[in-house]
Amino acid sequence: MLAGLSADSGVQASYFVTAVLFIMGLKRMSSPVTARSGILWAGAGMLVATLITFLYPGMSNYGLILPAMLVGGVLAWWSGKRVAMTNIPQMIALYNGMGGGAAAAIAAVELYRGGTEGYASTTLAVAGGIIGAVSFSGSAIAFGKLQGLITRSVRFRGQQFLNLLLLSEEHLRNDLSSLKLITYGTEPMAEITLKKTHAAFPGVRLLQTYGLSELGILRSQSRGSDSLWMRVGGEGYETKIVDGRLFIKAQSAMLGYLNAPSPFDADGFFDTGDLAEVDGEWLRIVGRKSEVINVGGNKVFPLEVENTLLGLDNVEDVAVRGEPNPLTGQIVMATITLIHDEDPARFKTRMRLYCLDKLATYKIPAKVRFVGSVHSERFKKVRAAASPMDTQA
Numbered sequence: 001m002l003a004g005l006s007a008d009s010g011v012q013a014s015y016f017v018t019a020v021l022f023i024m025g026l027k028r029m030s031s032p033v034t035a036r037s038g039i040l041w042a043g044a045g046m047l048v049a050t051l052i053t054f055l056y057p058g059m060s061n062y063g064l065i066l067p068a069m070l071v072g073g074v075l076a077w078w079s080g081k082r083v084a085m086t087n088i089p090q091m092i093a094l095y096n097g098m099g100g101g102a103a104a105a106i107a108a109v110e111l112y113r114g115g116t117e118g119y120a121s122t123t124l125a126v127a128g129g130i131i132g133a134v135s136f137s138g139s140a141i142a143f144g145k146l147q148g149l150i151t152r153s154v155r156f157r158g159q160q161f162l163n164l165l166l167l168s169e170e171h172l173r174n175d176l177s178s179l180k181l182i183t184y185g186t187e188p189m190a191e192i193t194l195k196k197t198h199a200a201f202p203g204v205r206l207l208q209t210y211g212l213s214e215l216g217i218l219r220s221q222s223r224g225s226d227s228l229w230m231r232v233g234g235e236g237y238e239t240k241i242v243d244g245r246l247f248i249k250a251q252s253a254m255l256g257y258l259n260a261p262s263p264f265d266a267d268g269f270f271d272t273g274d275l276a277e278v279d280g281e282w283l284r285i286v287g288r289k290s291e292v293i294n295v296g297g298n299k300v301f302p303l304e305v306e307n308t309l310l311g312l313d314n315v316e317d318v319a320v321r322g323e324p325n326p327l328t329g330q331i332v333m334a335t336i337t338l339i340h341d342e343d344p345a346r347f348k349t350r351m352r353l354y355c356l357d358k359l360a361t362y363k364i365p366a367k368v369r370f371v372g373s374v375h376s377e378r379f380k381k382v383r384a385a386a387s388p389m390d391t392q393a
Contacts, residue, residue: 014052019131021045022100023138042096049103093142100135103128162197163317171200185209190303191228192310198226210285214263214270216252229282240269245289246276275301293322294330295362305332305365308358312351314339323367334365337372344370 025042028034050069076095083091107129111122162184165171182197182204189208198206206225210232211217219234233239236251247269256262264270273290276283286301293300302320309318317337322330338347348368355364 014048016128016131018045018049018052019100019103019128019135021048022096022103022135023131025096039092042092042099046099049099090143093139097136097139097143100132100139102132104130104132104136107132162193166193166196166200167316176201179204181205181207183207183209185211189228190310191307194228195226212248212270212272214254215248215250218248218250223282229279229284231281232283238269239283241276241278241283242271244275244277246272246274246283246285248272291321293320293332295322295332296328298360298362300332300363305334305359305363308355309334309336309351309365312354314342314347320365325366328362331366332363333367333369335369335371338370344368 021041022045025038025040025045028038028041079091107125110125111129162182179201182201184194184206185208194206204225206222208220208222208228208230209217210220210230215237218232218237221231223229223231232248238249240247247265249267249269253264253268253270256264273288275286275289275292277286287303291302293302300322305320306318309315309320315336316339319335321333321335323333325331336347351368352364
């Protein structure tokens with residue numbers, strides 16, 4: 001009995017190590033510098049999983065195992081020879097996910113049939129199943145992104161923490177007198193959130209930051225704590241506005257993207273894709289080029305509509321995006337989270353009346369969707385929102 005338990009625990013421990021190797025391999029494959037070692041890590045995990053299978057207590061299905069390994073090996077060799085070099089990352093992500101999924105499946109089967117005995121064996125099986133599932137789902141998402149199957153616009157709502165703080169009123173119940181500076185960035189701050197934050201912390205400096213992975217973090221200066229206008233640049237940086245888009249030249253810029261055309265213009269300026277307004281030496285980010293909604297030739301910035309709707313009673317949060325329309329090309333659709341339940345028809349009427357003197361008619365949402373949250377678990381705003389309730393405004 002002890003010998004059987006020891007062997008079973010050893011097998012489960014090996015599968016646990018396998019799952020860890022898959023995840024570490026996937027993590028290292030996310031960087032060009034460590035991608036090669038990541039492949040080796042994931043390969044080592046697959047080798048351990050394969051070898052340990054033959055040591056599994058009571059294993060006797062070699063007539064199925066060996067042909068399956070042969071068929072899998074042939075398919076992997078064939079696909080590896082045929083896949084284009086630029087698609088190698090997708091193939092690796094897919095194969096890595098298969099390994100993690102296999103580890104998770106084995107752990108699930110063992111737990112389901114009660115094949116684990118003792119605390120150690122059961123714990124390893126559960127941990128291996130969880131880690132294998134993480135490896136499988138992460139690899140699937142990575143494959144989808146690399147293959148272009150996952151293209152929905154997801155943006156980080158940097159001021160979400162400030163929204164939560166203001167809604168909870170924790171700043172009124174705690175001593176925050178030592179707070180001197182609040183920085184925000186990554187996406188344009190909602191003007192109403194900025195004004196509420198400034199009113200709640202009148203003695204605190206609010207500073208908007210700006211940076212990109214391709215260029216680094218630029219020095220910035222806000223016109224005022226209640227202003228969305230800022231100056232960016234400083235030593236080693238140059239900026240210019242071309243067709244309403246912000247271009248930046250930086251000494252700290254990357255060399256370029258792997259296997260892709262250069263993203264820099266002839267003068268070495270990088271197109272940030274951010275749309276900006278200019279007032280002398282000050283600029284204000286108003287959105288992204290890819291997010292602009294075209295309603296019958298009229299341009300609509302989602303941020304402008306979101307800022308307006310956030311001022312409407314009973315609106316906790318909102319995400320605005322364009323939706324195809326056969327007559328106008330696109331219409332404005334708002335995904336809204338309400339503070340309290342409200343009749344959809346009543347809300348639509350209130351919304352239209354509220355927006356009439358604040359937005360042009362074509363900017364008022366023609367479609368409204370109500371959801372529990374417009375953010376993912378990591379506070380990322382999902383502009384292409386999911387299911388619940390669509391209502392035509």
